[in-house]
Amino acid sequence: MNTKNTFSICLLVATASSFLSSSLDAQQPTGWKAHDKNRPQPKVVDPGEATLPASVPSDAVVIFGGEDLSNFDGPNGKEPKWVVKDGVMESVAGAGFVYTKEKFGDCQIHIEWASPTTVKGNGQGRGNSGVFLPGGFEIQVLDSFENETYADGGAASIYGQYPPLVNASRGPGQWQSYDIVYHMPRFDENQKQVSPAIITVLHNGVVVQHATEALGPTSWVHHKQMNPGLTEGVIGFQDHGNPVRFRNIWVRKLDTAATAGTYPESREFTEEEIKKFVGKYDRNHEVKLKDGKLWLHTLNQDLELVAYSDDTYGAKETAGPISFDTDDDGNVSALKFRFDAGWNGKFDRKE
Numbered sequence: 001m002n003t004k005n006t007f008s009i010c011l012l013v014a015t016a017s018s019f020l021s022s023s024l025d026a027q028q029p030t031g032w033k034a035h036d037k038n039r040p041q042p043k044v045v046d047p048g049e050a051t052l053p054a055s056v057p058s059d060a061v062v063i064f065g066g067e068d069l070s071n072f073d074g075p076n077g078k079e080p081k082w083v084v085k086d087g088v089m090e091s092v093a094g095a096g097f098v099y100t101k102e103k104f105g106d107c108q109i110h111i112e113w114a115s116p117t118t119v120k121g122n123g124q125g126r127g128n129s130g131v132f133l134p135g136g137f138e139i140q141v142l143d144s145f146e147n148e149t150y151a152d153g154g155a156a157s158i159y160g161q162y163p164p165l166v167n168a169s170r171g172p173g174q175w176q177s178y179d180i181v182y183h184m185p186r187f188d189e190n191q192k193q194v195s196p197a198i199i200t201v202l203h204n205g206v207v208v209q210h211a212t213e214a215l216g217p218t219s220w221v222h223h224k225q226m227n228p229g230l231t232e233g234v235i236g237f238q239d240h241g242n243p244v245r246f247r248n249i250w251v252r253k254l255d256t257a258a259t260a261g262t263y264p265e266s267r268e269f270t271e272e273e274i275k276k277f278v279g280k281y282d283r284n285h286e287v288k289l290k291d292g293k294l295w296l297h298t299l300n301q302d303l304e305l306v307a308y309s310d311d312t313y314g315a316k317e318t319a320g321p322i323s324f325d326t327d328d329d330g331n332v333s334a335l336k337f338r339f340d341a342g343w344n345g346k347f348d349r350k351e
Contacts (some may be wrong), residue, residue, distance in 0.1 A: 117173030136235030
């Protein structure tokens with residue numbers, strides 16, 4: 001990366017950070033009741049040229065690919081009454097919600113939608129629909145192009161709670177996208193909520209909700225209580241009386257538990273081991289005792305050592321074995337390690 005590019009990126013990050021800070025201030029719920037007309041409106045930004053439809057990742061569950069509504073139920077489990085035409089599903093006034101048959105927990109959701117090309121109505125009566133995440137949190141769908149409404153009810157708002165950071169809407173009839181990363185609320189063994197639902201939304205590729213902590217499931221003019229212990233739920237699409245179109249809907253399940261790891265069990269170093277191992281090995285390596293623990297100093301870093309068995313050692317936070325050679329009298333003569341990152345060597349003990 002050249003100096004000019006580095007400076008440009010730094011300037012962009014600084015500018016974005018400053019803007020994000022001021023936008024977040026306007027987004028915070030403190031002091032704002034639901035749908036307050038005096039709440040600051042999000043700044044309008046041009047999201048740039050659309051590059052839709054988006055490609056589908058190989059591990060995604062395709063909810064709607066343009067063929068039919070076989071992956072949806074209507075209200076009360078009945079057949080959905082939305083229409084499918086030309087690869088698009090369209091809401092029908094009075095037909096009610098459609099809900100995914102499959103339930104999801106933590107997930108990434110991609111949705112492409114378009115408000116009616118012919119503009120009718122204003123405010124909440126113009127191109128209104130919504131995406132309801134598992135647990136009932138609504139990401140508002142609305143024609144928010146030159147259409148003012150209360151700030152927490154515009155496109156990409158968490159309805160009634162948080163306005164979007166900016167208004168990145170395209171014009172009426174144009175295809176738009178939501179990319180949503182959703183983290184379910186968590187509960188302890190007593191069904192007490194220990195962490196809220198966390199929602200990130202990109203509207204037409206622009207971040208408009210940034211790890212936002214939802215206050216509660218969506219309800220008009222107030223917030224409902226979360227269903228204790230909920231671990232998964234359906235995704236719903238709202239009929240609000242306007243013919244809003246949807247296409248290319250897919251979901252990626254985020255198995256966050258599968259990425260978590262634990263250090264293997266270790267034991268305390270014995271006093272004898274500490275006496276044996278502490279010392280210098282060549283010029284740049286030393287095993288030293290600090291705060292009751294053994295540390296390997298190598299390449300200007302200190303790595304905490306652990307003992308897994310009587311003859312198996314390692315660094316606590318770095319994968320790869322560490323061992324010590326001994327001479328005929330049982331004295332430590334060399335240090336050896338082979339870290340998985342490709343850092344290895346053998347270093348003789350200094351007298």
